[in-house]
Every structure is written in C-alpha cells, then in structure tokens.
Amino acid sequence: MPDHTDRTPRASPSVRTPVPWWLPVPAVLGGLFVVVPVLAMVGRVDWGSFGALVTSPASLTALGLSLGTAAAATGIAFVLGYPLAVLFARSTSRWIGAARALVLLPLVLPPVVGGLALLAAFGRLGVVGAWLDDHGLRIAFTTAAVVIAQTFVAMPFLVSSIEGALRVGGDRFERVAATLGASPTRTFLTVTTPRVLPGILAGLVLCFARALGEFGATLTFAGSLQGVTRTLPLEIYLQREIDPDTAVALALVLVVVALVVIGASALRTRTALA
Amino acid sequence: MSRERPAHSGLRAHVVVPDRGVDVHLDVAPDECVALVGPNGAGKSTVVEALAGLLRIRSGSVLLGDRDLTGVRAHRRGVGLVAQRADLFPHLSVARNVGYGPRAAGSGGQEARLRSDAALAAVGVAGLADRAPGTLSGGQAQRVAIARALATEPALLLLDEPTSALDVDARAEVRSALGTARTGRPTVLVTHDPLEAVTLADRIVVLEGGRVAEQGPTAVVLGRPTSAFAASFSGLTLLRGTATRGGIALDGGGALASSTGTAPPGSSALAVYHPTAAVVTRDGAGPERRVTGLEPRDGLVRVRAGDLVADVTVAVAASLGLAPGDAVRIAVPADELTVYRPDGPTQD
Numbered sequence: 001m002p003d004h005t006d007r008t009p010r011a012s013p014s015v016r017t018p019v020p021w022w023l024p025v026p027a028v029l030g031g032l033f034v035v036v037p038v039l040a041m042v043g044r045v046d047w048g049s050f051g052a053l054v055t056s057p058a059s060l061t062a063l064g065l066s067l068g069t070a071a072a073a074t075g076i077a078f079v080l081g082y083p084l085a086v087l088f089a090r091s092t093s094r095w096i097g098a099a100r101a102l103v104l105l106p107l108v109l110p111p112v113v114g115g116l117a118l119l120a121a122f123g124r125l126g127v128v129g130a131w132l133d134d135h136g137l138r139i140a141f142t143t144a145a146v147v148i149a150q151t152f153v154a155m156p157f158l159v160s161s162i163e164g165a166l167r168v169g170g171d172r173f174e175r176v177a178a179t180l181g182a183s184p185t186r187t188f189l190t191v192t193t194p195r196v197l198p199g200i201l202a203g204l205v206l207c208f209a210r211a212l213g214e215f216g217a218t219l220t221f222a223g224s225l226q227g228v229t230r231t232l233p234l235e236i237y238l239q240r241e242i243d244p245d246t247a248v249a250l251a252l253v254l255v256v257v258a259l260v261v262i263g264a265s266a267l268r269t270r271t272a273l274a
Numbered sequence: 275m276s277r278e279r280p281a282h283s284g285l286r287a288h289v290v291v292p293d294r295g296v297d298v299h300l301d302v303a304p305d306e307c308v309a310l311v312g313p314n315g316a317g318k319s320t321v322v323e324a325l326a327g328l329l330r331i332r333s334g335s336v337l338l339g340d341r342d343l344t345g346v347r348a349h350r351r352g353v354g355l356v357a358q359r360a361d362l363f364p365h366l367s368v369a370r371n372v373g374y375g376p377r378a379a380g381s382g383g384q385e386a387r388l389r390s391d392a393a394l395a396a397v398g399v400a401g402l403a404d405r406a407p408g409t410l411s412g413g414q415a416q417r418v419a420i421a422r423a424l425a426t427e428p429a430l431l432l433l434d435e436p437t438s439a440l441d442v443d444a445r446a447e448v449r450s451a452l453g454t455a456r457t458g459r460p461t462v463l464v465t466h467d468p469l470e471a472v473t474l475a476d477r478i479v480v481l482e483g484g485r486v487a488e489q490g491p492t493a494v495v496l497g498r499p500t501s502a503f504a505a506s507f508s509g510l511t512l513l514r515g516t517a518t519r520g521g522i523a524l525d526g527g528g529a530l531a532s533s534t535g536t537a538p539p540g541s542s543a544l545a546v547y548h549p550t551a552a553v554v555t556r557d558g559a560g561p562e563r564r565v566t567g568l569e570p571r572d573g574l575v576r577v578r579a580g581d582l583v584a585d586v587t588v589a590v591a592a593s594l595g596l597a598p599g600d601a602v603r604i605a606v607p608a609d610e611l612t613v614y615r616p617d618g619p620t621q622d
Contacts (some may be wrong), residue, residue, distance in 0.1 A: 172361050178348035179326055179355040180375035180426055187349075190374075194365045 038255060044248050053249040061227050062235035063253065069143065069231060070211040073150035074158075077207050080151075081158045082200070086192070088159070089166035104156045114152055115220025122148065122221070145222035146229050150211035157210050158203035165199020166192070205265035209258055283339020285430055285460045289324040290334035296320045296484040297334075302430075302460040304339075309475035309492070310464045311507055316481040318464045322434045325462065327351045338429055338460075349378070354428030356455075358435045360415035362407035368394070368418050369403040375426035393425035394418070397451035413444030417451045424455055431455060433463040437470060449473060468496065468508050480504045498614045500544060510546040511583040514616075517543035522613045526581040528561020532611040544616045549576065551610035552584035556594060560605030565598050579604060 046053075053059065088100050106114055122129040122139045129139060139145050173195060177187040193200070215233040222229040224238065232254055239247040285302040296317035302308045310318050323329035325336060327348030336343040343351050362371045372393050373386035381389065394400045397417045407415060416436060423431065436452060437445040445467070452474055455461070465471055471478055471492060478495040480488040480503055487501040499505040505512035515524040517537035522545045523529045530545065537543040553560070554577055563579035568591070570576070575591040577584045582604045586594075596602070 172359070173363060175328055175348075176355070176357075176361045176363075177374070177378075178328065179351075179353060180378055180422065181349050181352070182374070182378040183349050186378055191363060195363075 041248060041251060041255075045252055046245050046249070049245065050249050050252075053246045054253055056246070058226065058235065059246070059250055059253075062230055062232045062250070065143070065146070065227065065230065066212055066232040067257075069146045069150055070208050070214075072147045073154055073211040074204055074208045076147065076151045077155035077158045077211075078200075078204060081155045081203075081207075082162055085159045085162035085166060085203075086188070089163045090171065104160060106153050107156045107160075111153055111214065111216030111218075112220050115149060115217035118145075118149060118152060118217065118221040140221060141223045141225065141229060143222075143228055146218050146231060149217040149221045150214045153214050153217050154207045154210035158207040161203030161206055162196060162199050165196040165202075169195055201265055205261055209261055212254070212257065212261075283341070283429060283460070285325070285462075286335075286337040287321075287325060288334040289321050289331055289336070291317075291320050291324065291329065291331060294320050294484065298481060298484065298486055300325075300462070300479060300486075302462060304460055305458060306477065307456045307461040307463055307475045309471040309478045310462055310481060311466070311471065311478060311503070312481035312487070313503055316503075317484040318481055319434065320484075321481070322355070322432050322462065322464055325430065326353050326355050326432055341429075352426070352429045353432060354423035354426055354430070355432045355434065356416070356419050356423050356436045358439045360407075360412075360419035362410075362415055362418055362422070364407055366407070367403070368399075368405050368407065368410070371407065371418060372403075372422045372425050375422065379426065389425050390421075393421040396424060396454055397421045411444065412440050413447045416440060416444070416448045420448070420451050420455050428459065431459050431461045433461065433465075435464050435466065438466055445470075471507075472496065478504070480507075497546075498544070498612065499546065500616050505546060509548060511549050511552075511581075513545040513547075513581055515543055515545065517541050517613060517615075521545075521608070521611065524561060524581065526561070526563070530561070530606050530611055531608040532613040533608040534610075534612050536613050537615045542616060543613050545611055545613045547606045547611045549583045549585040550574070551606060552582065552586075553605045553607075554584045554586050554590065554594065554596075555603050555605070556601075558603050558605060560603040562601060562603050565596055565600045565602055567598060568596060577602070577604075 054063075084103060088096060119140060120126050122132070122145070124130065124133050124138065124140060132139060139148065173191050174187050177191045178184075182190065213233055214231070215237065218229065218231060219234060224230045224234045230238070232250060236247050236250045236254070239250065284304045284306070285300065287298075287300045289296060289298045289300065294317060298317060298321050300308070300310075300321065310321065312318055320329065324331050324334075327343070327346060331344070334344070338353075343353070362368070363374065366374065369387060369390045372390035373381075373383075376386040376389045377383070391400060391403060394403055397420050399414060399417045399421065402410065402414060402418060407418070410418065420436070433452060433455070437448050440448060449470060452463075452470075456463070456474055463470070463474055475492050478489065478492050479486055480495065480501050482501060482503055488495060488499065488504050495504050496508040499508065499510065499512060502512060513522065513524055513526075513530070515522040517539050518529060519539050521529060521531035521536070522543050532545065561582065563582050565577060565579050567578040568575055569578075571585055573588075574585040575588055575596075577586060577591070577596060579602060584604050594602070
C-alpha cells in the first residue's frame, strides 16, 4: 500500500546527504534578511500608545474592512477557483496550458496593472462596467471593487495550490468511484474533495493572506475611501505620512494576523493528515 | 441494488480501439470466468477499460444480457472492477469503502453497512470493518477491494491482474476470495499467473498484438497451446512441424517421437513438452542444434538451441561445458512429448 510508504521516516540524520561547507552562509543571511526587518519594525512600536493607536475608530474600521473583504474574496476565489483547478488538473486538451497561463497571470502581473485592467473591465466606461452602469450597478470605488481586486490578485494562489494537490493523486480513486456506480458529482463531493482537503486549506490560507495584503490593485481600482475601500494596507500607507507610530502599530497587527492564519493552517493540516 | 437484471446475462463484446491497435471479440457466458492472457501491450487492459466504460470505444459494442452498454458511462454500467492496486479510499474506513457502492446506488447508511458487512464476510475479512485502509496488509486491502466491488452486485466482474502486486502468501489468500467473487456472474480475469487461470477460469482467451490469438477451455489452451504465448504461459516449449507415424518431423530439422497423442501423418502439427523433460548431450540421441543462449532459471540452466529448449541442472551444464555456438543434441522422451493438430483438439 502506498499509504505505508508515505509515512516511512526519512533517512536518519547520520546518513543525510552532506551539503557544501559554504552553504549555511548565504542560507543564514537569507533567513536574517526576512527576520531582521520585521523585528526592527517591532522594535519601533511605541508600546505606551499601541493600544490607543490600534483601537482608534479609523484603525478598527480599516481592520474590519480588511478582514471582511479578504474573507469575501477568499470565498469567491474558492467558489470560482476550485472548479477551475479541477479542470486544469483533469483536462487533456492542449489548450489548457495556455488557459492556465492566462488565469495565473495575476501571480506575475504588477498589482497596479491588475487594477488598471479591472478598471478597463468594470470601470464606469469599461466593457462590463458600462453595461452594469446601465442597470444601476456601479462597482468601481465601492467595497465590491475591493473584493474584486483582492479576488483577482489572490485567486491564482488558490488555484495553483489545489491543482497541485489534485495532480499528486491522479484520478485513480475517481475511476474506482465510477466503477462503484458513483456519478461524477457524487465522486467530486465524496472522493475528490476530501482527498485534496489539505491542498484546499493551504490554498485558502494563501489566498486569504494575499487578499489581506492587497494594495496596488485596490488603490487603482477601488481608491482609498475611509470605511468603504480603505483597507488596512492602504490605512498603513496613509498613516505612514501622517503618523508613523500609527502606521507601525497597524503593521504589527497585520503581522500578527498573518502569523495567526499561517499557524492555524499548519495546525489544521497536521491534524488533517494524522 | 434495486436495479432489475435478468438472471442469466452473459457478455458479448466487440472492443475496437484503432489507436491502440485493438480489435477483440469477447464472449463470456453467465456464470463463466474467462481468463484474458497475453504479453504486455497485447491489449488486455484496453479491453478491461472498455468493458468498464473507463475508455470510450468509437466502434464495436458491449452487450450484457439484453442491455446495450456501448455508450453507457462507467457509473451506470453496473460493472465491477478490481485492479492490481486495491485503491481503497484512504479517507474512509473499510466498512465505508465497501458501503460506498450501495450508498451511491441510493441505500441508506444502515442498509449500506449491512451490505458492507455481508460482502466483507463473504471474502473472509469481516473483522476488518472498522480499520483504516492504511493499516491493512496488501492481501487484506485487496480482499476489501474485492468485497467493495461485490457489494455493488455487479452484473459483470472485471479482475485486472488482481494478485500481481502481492507476495506469494497474500496471493493464495486473495485467490480464494476471487473464487467467491466469480460465482454467479460473468467474470473476466486478466492474469499473468497460470495457477490463477487454472483455479479460477473456465476458458482462456489469448491476446497477441490486439487480436485474439487463441481461445478454448482452460485445460486445452494450457495443455495443447497453439500460440507461442499460451505455450510460454504454461511453461511449455512449442514446436512446429509435420506429423509422422510415431511423432513429429520438426520444421527446424530432425524428428521427435511421441507416445501421447498424434496427428494424422503428413498433416502439419504442433508438439509441446516441458523443458525439464529434455535431455541434452554432445553426441547422443535427438535432433542436432546450436546453442543460442544460456540463462539461469529457478536453480537450473535453461539451454536455448533454436526451436528447442531444455532445462538442465547446473552440474550437467558444467560437465557438458556448454557455451553459445556449441553443437548439442536435444532429446525428448516419447512419453513427455504431445503432438496435436494446430486447429484444435484431436481425438486420441
């Protein structure tokens, strides 16, 4: 059974492959490169006024807006992105490679460019936006625009994470389910989904984290209206010019939220695999 | 399952898959088990996938009793499949794995559990119901996979090399479960194991290059093979030639006598013997051949010499000092050689 081999312990430390003697030097530098700036920022926090700064109405509004929009964007990305990942993983069409490259474009696209693209589509004069405007729906510079911008930028993380999980197992369990009389829908819900659950959770976490940090596309497509489109990253950027202490305090809040999300997902993944 | 099906429903299939070079007619009577054998790439798996509905066929047909399954999708066929790997759903318990089919067919949880328990008991693994698939041995997992296929009460059962991934002990335990599984329904068994064919199959169909090379009752195909693969499948050496009054004149030169079965003198004939029966000498009896190859074989040395093959002990091989290119004579005792007509069984 492959399930046994999956859990076979790796080679014991005494026989691990030797690494070049100089390798730890750039490796440690790389680690410090990430850790030092975050610690430096923590050192700049004015703990005396920290509580007051992060609980100010503007801060709380921005935090609430950020959590709400990021959650909504993650939900939409899941509903649209999971089926997309399944098609990418299962399709044998030769066009699927091109389609995947296009859909994953936001991964490498500068977010501000993504914002411009969204304006072109959903802006008041955009292809879709003009039609929506005729029906009394305006999207640009609303909270909906924030969610759209975050979904646009973050969904590829979810898609590629789930697609990777789907590809690892292949479709042999799905074929078995078919011979047992399970319809494609039943198979999708009772075999495919439970099997790639760790990949789905990882994808949701990545997607949420990316949505939470979204800045460029949001600013371009949704603007920075307090309580409507000014999410925490935008608030931090704004405060940086007005009140650096507030900016640093809020930045720390984002760091903590990010750590909590990643920690929770690591815990969930471990229990899911156990 | 609630689905009605006729009590006697055999399989009549014509599987045509041009891009894999497969064109196979396969008939299986109700309650018959047909072993599908052949070299790798002969099209065995293609036929199985086509019957299961996992591979769509453009032409040909799959008829099961009075149902035409040709264009029917896999999950509506009622065809059970047990493959080389058990592929138990890792996230479900053994009982839920086996109950999966009944649930898919609309049974409630309690009924599915009853069917699951019955199917597990039928293959002798009732005690495993609450285990997780990851904790089972290979043989246990495969028996659960058989129970899972049986729980759907399939109208046709496909066994695609069900024991080839198992060790010898596990094979024996799974083989008895397969004996239970094959009763009461048409069964197609793909196998590389002659013992499995002997114990389970009523008939053998030999595929070669995507076509049926030979077919017939198990004993006939294994005892008097007409295709090279069927001969090697049962470990026999197959010779071609012309029947003589007391044996066969070989196409490769020389003659061998036979006291067990002959064909009318002058007609083309086949002959088989087991390589361990052959006697190799430098200048004794038997047709002369040049040694074309030597290979170790289960503690013996297999001597290949053109169309003739002999398994000799290492001591004999050493005392003869055999090397490729040497001239040797290979004799087969008359009571170890069976001569028969190539177009089917003869009356002795």
